[in-house]
Amino acid sequence: MPMTPGLVPRFVVRVLAWLPVAFAVWYFTAPVLLWPVKLVLDVVCRMGFGDLVRAVEQAGSVFTFATTLRPGGVGATGQVALEVDGLAYSYGLPLFVALVLAAREPGWPRKLGAGYAAMVPAIAWGVLADFLKTVAMSSGPLVASQTGFSALQREAIAFGYQFGALILPTVVPAVAWVLMHRGLLERLRAQA
Amino acid sequence: MIRFFLLFVAIQALLFGGELTPWAQTFFVLPWTTALARISTWLVALVDPNVVTAGKVIRSTTNGFAVSIEAGCNGVEATIVLLAAMLAFPASWQRRLAGLAAGIVAVQGLNIVRVISLFYIGQWNAQVFEWAHLYVWQALIMLDVLIVWLIWVRTLPPPDGGGGPVPPAVAAASA
Numbered sequence: 486m487p488m489t490p491g492l493v494p495r496f497v498v499r500v501l502a503w504l505p506v507a508f509a510v511w512y513f514t515a516p517v518l519l520w521p522v523k524l525v526l527d528v529v530c531r532m533g534f535g536d537l538v539r540a541v542e543q544a545g546s547v548f549t550f551a552t553t554l555r556p557g558g559v560g561a562t563g564q565v566a567l568e569v570d571g572l573a574y575s576y577g578l579p580l581f582v583a584l585v586l587a588a589r590e591p592g593w594p595r596k597l598g599a600g601y602a603a604m605v606p607a608i609a610w611g612v613l614a615d616f617l618k619t620v621a622m623s624s625g626p627l628v629a630s631q632t633g634f635s636a637l638q639r640e641a642i643a644f645g646y647q648f649g650a651l652i653l654p655t656v657v658p659a660v661a662w663v664l665m666h667r668g669l670l671e672r673l674r675a676q677a
Numbered sequence: 678m679i680r681f682f683l684l685f686v687a688i689q690a691l692l693f694g695g696e697l698t699p700w701a702q703t704f705f706v707l708p709w710t711t712a713l714a715r716i717s718t719w720l721v722a723l724v725d726p727n728v729v730t731a732g733k734v735i736r737s738t739t740n741g742f743a744v745s746i747e748a749g750c751n752g753v754e755a756t757i758v759l760l761a762a763m764l765a766f767p768a769s770w771q772r773r774l775a776g777l778a779a780g781i782v783a784v785q786g787l788n789i790v791r792v793i794s795l796f797y798i799g800q801w802n803a804q805v806f807e808w809a810h811l812y813v814w815q816a817l818i819m820l821d822v823l824i825v826w827l828i829w830v831r832t833l834p835p836p837d838g839g840g841g842p843v844p845p846a847v848a849a850a851s852a
Contacts, residue, residue, distance in 0.1 A: 493828055500820060508812065576812040580819060647697060651754045652689070655819035659758075660682070662823070667678055673831045 492673070499587035507579035507586075515546040518578065518601075519571040523548065525609040537620070537632060539564070546571045550616045557627025565628060567619050574611030574654050577604060581658035588666055600661045607657040611649035618646040684765035692757045707733070710751040713785075717792045728796075735796055742800045744792070750810075752788035752818070756781055759822045766826075768833050776829040780822075787821045 523543040530538040542549040547568050554565040581600045585593050621634050621642050710733045718730040727739040736743035759780045763773050791814045799806040
């Protein structure tokens with residue numbers, strides 16, 4: 486990136502120019518982009534929530550958690566399945582792509598790959614925390630009581646959900662971008 | 678950079694955890710959100726008198742459409758991220774405070790634009806509202822935080838503290 490006084494404004498203009506393109510690509514390729522998230526969810530659910538989750542399915546950008554929980558109410562049959570939209574936790578991907586492309590630094594394809602790899606676990610966190618929050622707190626006492634979560638565990642789920650919804654989706658791409666563009670930061674400071 | 682990253686994560690976790698406590702919600706987040714709703718309504722009322730506010734809800738008296746400013750839309754989390762980034766980065770306290778003052782104004786100023794724009798987008802088209810609310814504005818607010826931080830970093834003296842070699846005349850005068 487050229488080191489001129491207009492460095493930051495030009496960078497902003499380029500980010501804003503790339504954002505609509507990145508959002509469009511993200512929206513239409515989300516089923517593919519989110520497939521690794523499904524793999525992470527599979528592993529985590531099998532290892533940590535095997536008694537609660539029977540399977541995780543993906544249809545488009547939506548993940549369906551097939552649970553072992555029975556719906557509340559007299560005479561209710563079947564098992565509870567809950568859906569979480571992966572788009573709600575992955576909108577940091579287009580932001581990261583726009584930031585990397587706007588920086589015009591060498592090695593941008595590698596940076597895109599590394600950033601994507603860093604964001605997949607964060608997206609999985611958000612999706613899983615959303616699911617856990619729903620079963621533990623939003624599905625009513627008849628369903629929530631079957632999960633066996635303690636009060637402390639419900640507090641942890643609530644915090645994890647808020648963190649996964651409000652912080653991770655945008656902070657992870659921003660931090661990943663900063664860590665991958667340390668040279669740019671040093672040049673910025675050197676120009677002061 | 679590793680020190681910056683670890684400090685950033687620790688400060689952010691601390692502030693975010695603090696924000697979620699009932700005390701902070703009662704005495705800071707809710708009053709802040711209510712004030713945000715009032716400021717937004719006051720600004721909208723300059724050109725559109727058919728708007729009222731009740732707590733953190735902004736409502737159109739023409740068609741009844743209303744938006745409620747919830748967590749994630751009040752700019753508190755974005756401010757926490759900016760705060761953590763400025764506190765974690767090596768700088769003098771004077772520069773940190775100046776950066777925070779300007780940065781909070783920039784982040785909250787754009788957040789007011791977000792609230793007002795969503796209020797009108799929602800009355801126009803529900804699908805566009807969903808997109809703008811859930812994805813686009815979230816990304817733009819974080820971009821705002823990042824840009825404010827980059828501009829602030831640019832104002833800091835170079836890491837060596839001297840901004841390059843000291844001219845001989847200055848060196849002699851200060852000797």
